[in-house]
Amino acid sequence: MTQLIEQKVNIPEKQAYSYDILIGRNLLENADEIIKKYTKANKLLIVTNETVAKLYMSNINIKNSVWLILEDGEEYKNIENYKLILDTAVEHKLERNDCIIAFGGGVIGDMAGFAAASYMRGCDFIQIPTTLLAQVDSSVGGKVAINHEHGKNLIGAFYQPKLVLTDISVLKTLPLRQLKTGLAEVLKYAFIEKSCACPLNYRLFDFLKQNKQEIFDLNPDIMSKLIDICCTLKASVVNQDETEKGLRAILNLGHTFAHSIENLTNYTVYTHGEAVGAGIKMAFKLALIRGLISKDYFESAMELIDDYDIAPVGFNLDKEKFYEEMFLDKKAKGGKIRFILPNSHYSVVSVSDITKEHVFESIDDFM
Numbered sequence: 001m002t003q004l005i006e007q008k009v010n011i012p013e014k015q016a017y018s019y020d021i022l023i024g025r026n027l028l029e030n031a032d033e034i035i036k037k038y039t040k041a042n043k044l045l046i047v048t049n050e051t052v053a054k055l056y057m058s059n060i061n062i063k064n065s066v067w068l069i070l071e072d073g074e075e076y077k078n079i080e081n082y083k084l085i086l087d088t089a090v091e092h093k094l095e096r097n098d099c100i101i102a103f104g105g106g107v108i109g110d111m112a113g114f115a116a117a118s119y120m121r122g123c124d125f126i127q128i129p130t131t132l133l134a135q136v137d138s139s140v141g142g143k144v145a146i147n148h149e150h151g152k153n154l155i156g157a158f159y160q161p162k163l164v165l166t167d168i169s170v171l172k173t174l175p176l177r178q179l180k181t182g183l184a185e186v187l188k189y190a191f192i193e194k195s196c197a198c199p200l201n202y203r204l205f206d207f208l209k210q211n212k213q214e215i216f217d218l219n220p221d222i223m224s225k226l227i228d229i230c231c232t233l234k235a236s237v238v239n240q241d242e243t244e245k246g247l248r249a250i251l252n253l254g255h256t257f258a259h260s261i262e263n264l265t266n267y268t269v270y271t272h273g274e275a276v277g278a279g280i281k282m283a284f285k286l287a288l289i290r291g292l293i294s295k296d297y298f299e300s301a302m303e304l305i306d307d308y309d310i311a312p313v314g315f316n317l318d319k320e321k322f323y324e325e326m327f328l329d330k331k332a333k334g335g336k337i338r339f340i341l342p343n344s345h346y347s348v349v350s351v352s353d354i355t356k357e358h359v360f361e362s363i364d365d366f367m
Contacts, residue, residue: 005100005228008142009160009235011242014302017160019232021140025220027167031128032062038163039124039248041099043320044172047112048103052130055173062101066092070108074147074267077107079155080148085115088125097163099124104177105131106138106272110153113144117159118227128163131174132182133273135166141238141251147267149326152259158243167222173237181266181273183215188253188280191229191301194347195250196362198236203227208304249331250348253281253340256356257363260325264317276365277311286362297345322367323359 005023022040027034027242035044044065048057049072067087070081089100095257100123102112109127116125129139145156171179190204207229208215214222233250241247257279261270270278283304289299305311331338336352337359343349 003224006087007228007231010239011160011304012135012239014160014242016104016166017142018166019160019162020351021164021166021225021235023135023166023168023231024170025167025224027165028060028128028170031060031165033218034165035062035099035101035126036162038126039099043092043098044101045092045094045099046101046103047085047087047108047115049105051109052104052108056103056130058168062092065101072109073122074107074262077111077147077267079146079148082115082185086119089115089119094119094123096120096123099126101126101128102161103128104119105129106133109139110143110156113142113148113159113161114146114156117144118159118293122159124144125159125161127161128324129164129166129281129316130170132171132179132227133166133185133249135171135227136182137185137251139166140231140234141165141248142242145219150263150304151325152262152267154328160242164361166227166231168218168220168227168242171223177271178272178273178275179216179218179272180310183308184254184273184277184280186230187308187310188251188276189233190304190346191342191346192231192253192348194345195247195349196233197240197247198233198238201230202233204229204233205304208308212307216292218221228276249338249350250340252331253342253348254283256326256329256331256337256339257282259329260322261315263325263328264321265315270312274312277305278307278313278315281311282356282362282366283339283341285365286339286358287343289358289361290341290351290354291351292341292343292351297342315366317367319360319363319367322363323356327357 143159145153258275
């Protein structure tokens, strides 16, 4: 174990629900010892997927644990697998003070977390994220959910973990496509940094421009700093607005577009990050159309996104259906779609008076 970064999510209204984020190398070697410090559970249910199990299951010794291995993919984030987690907890007689551990990416984290929130009205929950997307974003903040056939994450809860254990060493087994998927969420933080109301000024936009090669090479110091920055920005938002009554909506930059892409392609064609990357581009185009940002900022943002190669084009989707899907977005209110759009360098704003024609114009280049 090398240098360890320790952070804390500190929700003022719920001090008992505050928790640590540990970021470092080779932390999994000491997972059993670390986990014991954060839960008094007698039994641990470790939920993972086939890909992660093949890579790490035989090398990790977490005592008093039962493993549940699920199929890998966003299309499996459904009510059937959610029920399977609960059935396994019942079968092994987990009690309320026992613990469900999410060992995987965002899909596993969301499902296992929702099961933990539901089981006996809430048992302990620990996140061990294994993808960059989960490490920089989805493992922090307590959003847990499953998908419904009519929308992404429509069934879920806010339920904070006891610990987020982030071992950057696992990123070396991540395929390039999955690394880019995580980088889409990283770029999102660069575009919303000023709106996060974080007292620290990281200038993440510049950091990404200056360190692209080191990031793709998975330089451990650079990756630790990158994950630390993103987690700090997200924690700053969550600490102020845990249940997305206002500020937290900024974390959804690009996601209203992305969820339409994912829903209309049944979660099987594009990764979440690819959809988000395209969605961020669409949001910037919409902001430019509405006169919220300058052409120079629009072009510099497009250049950074293209430099990281995270946004596909040529979706070939029906624009009317694309638009209709947006009304199922969780930010929609009073029959209006709420978009998070850039309004100046590295800041965003919520906008709800967007016409269908402007939406179509913002997505034309991608269809």
